[in-house]
Amino acid sequence: MRRVICLGSYQGNDALAWQLADALEQGVEQRGDVEVLRCASPAQMLGLCAGTTALMVIDATLNLPPGCVRSVSEAELVERPGCSSHGVDLLTVLGVARALGDLPPQCVILGLGVDDGAPEQLVQRFLPAVLAELEKI
Numbered sequence: 001m002r003r004v005i006c007l008g009s010y011q012g013n014d015a016l017a018w019q020l021a022d023a024l025e026q027g028v029e030q031r032g033d034v035e036v037l038r039c040a041s042p043a044q045m046l047g048l049c050a051g052t053t054a055l056m057v058i059d060a061t062l063n064l065p066p067g068c069v070r071s072v073s074e075a076e077l078v079e080r081p082g083c084s085s086h087g088v089d090l091l092t093v094l095g096v097a098r099a100l101g102d103l104p105p106q107c108v109i110l111g112l113g114v115d116d117g118a119p120e121q122l123v124q125r126f127l128p129a130v131l132a133e134l135e136k137i
Contacts, residue, residue: 002137003052004036005045007059007090013114016060019123020112020130027131034134043088050102054137057090057109058130064113067122069129072111106137 004024008017021036028034035052039045049055064070077091090109097103110133112126 001052002034002054002056002134003048004034004056004058004134005048006036006038007040007042007045007057008038009040013060013062013116015120016112016114016122016126017058019120020058020126023123023127024130024134027127028134041088042090042093045090045093046097046102049094049097049104050100052104054106055104055108056134056137057107059090059109059111060114061111062114064111066113066115067125068111068113069126069133070111070113071133072109074109077109108133108137 004021006017006021006024008014008021010018018038021038024034024036028036037048039048045057074091074094077089094103094107110130112122114122
């Protein structure tokens with residue numbers, strides 16, 4: 001089972017990840033091998049990393065051009081400390097999950113470039129690229 005975790009909330013730019021989760025659920029519902037979850041904080045992810053063959057973490061960011069979908073490496077997260085607005089940063093959670101043996105061998109972090117526009121307008125633009133990345137894991 002592959003797992004997609006969308007980091008966000010119902011507010012502002014962070015709403016994008018959860019709206020994308022809704023669209024992803026519709027896009028993969030017939031497959032049965034993908035689980036889509038929503039988390040308001042990376043800290044909530046810790047118990048969700050185990051028991052899956054592959055993990056994709058999706059997070060909206062102002063550090064990418066608007067409309068961009070890009071795989072972000074852990075090394076890039078190291079270069080941008082404190083880039084999370086969710087309390088505990090993603091890099092720390094991934095490190096703890098790895099130390100516990102709970103991080104699956106395939107883990108992809110996707111950054112979604114956002115701006116001050118309406119997140120719902122970007123969802124349909126992002127969906128094909130996210131589904132293509134999901135096929136790779």
